[in-house]
Structures are given as structure tokens and as C-alpha cells.
Amino acid sequence: MNVNEIKQDCDDRINESENGQLSFDLFNRFSWMAQLQMMYWVSGDIDGKTPPQPYESQKNRDWLSPFITPLPTQVINGKVAKPDDYYQFENMYVLGQFNETSNCYDLIINDGVQKNTDIELLSGSKFTSRSETYIEGLQPSFTSPIAKIVGNNFVFNPTDLGSITLEYIRYPQKAILNTKLDPVYNEPVYDPTTSIDFEWGEYARESLVWFICDFFANRTREQALKTFNQATKNP
Numbered sequence: 520m521n522v523n524e525i526k527q528d529c530d531d532r533i534n535e536s537e538n539g540q541l542s543f544d545l546f547n548r549f550s551w552m553a554q555l556q557m558m559y560w561v562s563g564d565i566d567g568k569t570p571p572q573p574y575e576s577q578k579n580r581d582w583l584s585p586f587i588t589p590l591p592t593q594v595i596n597g598k599v600a601k602p603d604d605y606y607q608f609e610n611m612y613v614l615g616q617f618n619e620t621s622n623c624y625d626l627i628i629n630d631g632v633q634k635n636t637d638i639e640l641l642s643g644s645k646f647t648s649r650s651e652t653y654i655e656g657l658q659p660s661f662t663s664p665i666a667k668i669v670g671n672n673f674v675f676n677p678t679d680l681g682s683i684t685l686e687y688i689r690y691p692q693k694a695i696l697n698t699k700l701d702p703v704y705n706e707p708v709y710d711p712t713t714s715i716d717f718e719w720g721e722y723a724r725e726s727l728v729w730f731i732c733d734f735f736a737n738r739t740r741e742q743a744l745k746t747f748n749q750a751t752k753n754p
Contacts, residue, residue: 520717520724522694523709525550528728529735539739543698543707546731550694550717553730557723558583562607562688583688585718590685597678599685601671610686611638611673613664638664638675638683650676691718 526546533541541549561582587609592599612635641649646667649657659665659676666675673685695715698707719727 520719520721520727522550522696522714522716523711525694525717525724525727525731526696526709528724529731532728532732533735541731541735543696545735545738547693547695549731549734550696550727552734553727554691554694554717554719556730557719557726558586558606558688558690560726582719582722585720586689586691588687588689590687592683592685594675594678594680594683597675599673599675599683601668601673602685602687602689604689605687606690607688608640608668609688611640611666612636612684613638613661613680614682614684635684636662636664638666638680640666640668640673643667643669646674646676694718 526541526543529541529546533539561579586606588602588604590602591614614635646665649659649665652658661677661680664675664677664680666673668674692715694717697710697713699710699713700706701708717723717727
């Protein structure tokens with residue numbers, strides 16, 4: 520979505536003559552906060568006492584799908600570092616299926632389809648329990664690998680899994696509305712050549728405008744704007 524169009528939509532709702540001006544600087548700051556709120560809202564509210572339930576509907580999946588990113592990588596010393604833009608875990612698997620009767624090459628030739636081995640992401644305590652168990656069916660192996668998150672790393676058992684793919688939900692890029700001086704009126708105006716648009720699709724327009732205006736209303740303590748914004752379509 521065009522970043523300037525969102526700014527114009529916000530200006531229309533704010534009504535500058537009554538509630539003050541949403542400056543370009545404030546808009547850029549609030550638009551990033553709005554995108555973070557969008558991620559929290561769509562993936563599951565983290566403020567509750569119970570863990571969020573991500574992907575509660577097809578709508579949630581569709582909204583987040585542009586940010587699901589596959590990352591082919593190597594497990595080195597039993598670890599893989601989180602990407603810098605990592606937001607939330609989606610899926611993880613070893614490239615190729617491990618079993619006693621066939622290998623990855625045979626499977627590709629015979630079936631024409633790449634088969635992979637899912638890696639189960641566990642809590643720290645469950646990871647330790649599975650790693651130390653004497654029950655053969657629960658022990659980590661190449662056919663049943665496990666992982667946990669420690670700090671900024673994924674930790675694996677077995678530690679020598681080799682090539683894997685991590686699928687994760689990344690943060691959206693920051694939308695930036697840059698300006699240039701209008702040569703006639705000598706005031707800042709939208710610069711389309713250096714600005715960065717929102718990655719969200721048209722479906723998110725109303726929600727982004729709602730969040731930005733809500734942040735502005737909270738900052739200016741304009742109760743009339745807060746009430747008006749609440750009365751419009753909101754997340």
C-alpha cells in the first residue's frame with residue numbers, strides 16, 4: 520500500500536483543524552508501532568494470561584502469509600541463529616527423509632517429490648526430558664529430531680542434522696514517508712522516489728489507519744478523536 524495514501528487517510532480522520540496535526544515524523548513513528556500492533560493482533564494477543572492461539576482463522580493466515588519466509592541453513596555445532604528479522608516460529612524440517620531402507624536421492628528419483636523430516640520445536644524442559652529419556656521411541660534421532668529456543672539460537676538434537684530449512688514469520692519492513700521541499704510553496708511534501716511503502720495489502724488499510732489514529736489520539740489526549748476513531752471500523 521502506498522504510504523502517502525495511508526497518511527492522507529489518517530489526516531482525513533484526525534481533522535487537523537480540531538485535533539492538531541499529524542506531522543511526517545510522528546506518522547513514521549506511529550506507522551511502525553501500528554505495524555507491530557498488527558503483527559500482535561493477527562498472530563495472537565500476547566497480553567493474556569494464556570499463550571496466544573495463532574492462525575485462528577483463514578483471515579489470519581492470509582494476512583500473515585506475505586511475511587512467512589523460508590531460510591535454508593546449516594546446523595553448526597548443534598545450533599542455528601535466529602534471523603535478524605525473526606518474529607515468530609512457523610515450521611522447520613531437515614532436507615531429505617531419513618530411514619533405514621532408502622536415502623534422499625532414491626526418494627527423489629522414485630517418487631519425483633522431495634520428502635523432508637519435520638523437526639519438533641519443544642520447550643526447554645521437554646527438550647531435556649526427551650534428550651535424557653531411556654525410552655527408545657522418545658529418544659531424538661535423525662528420523663525424529665527435536666529443537667528448542669535458547670536466547671537467539673535454535674538448539675538441536677541430534678546436533679549434526681546438516682541442511683535444514685527454517686520457515687519463520689518475519690517483521691514487515693518499516694514504511695517510511697520521506698519528504699522534499701516544494702519549489703513553489705517551500706514546504707515539505709511527499710517524496711515518492713525515496714519513500715518506502717507498506718508491505719501489507721489493501722486488506723489492512725482500515726486497521727493500519729485505526730491504529731495510527733489511536734496512537735495520535737492517545738498522545739494528544741483528544742477524547743473526541745478517540746471516540747470518533749473507536750466508532751469507526753476497528754480491529
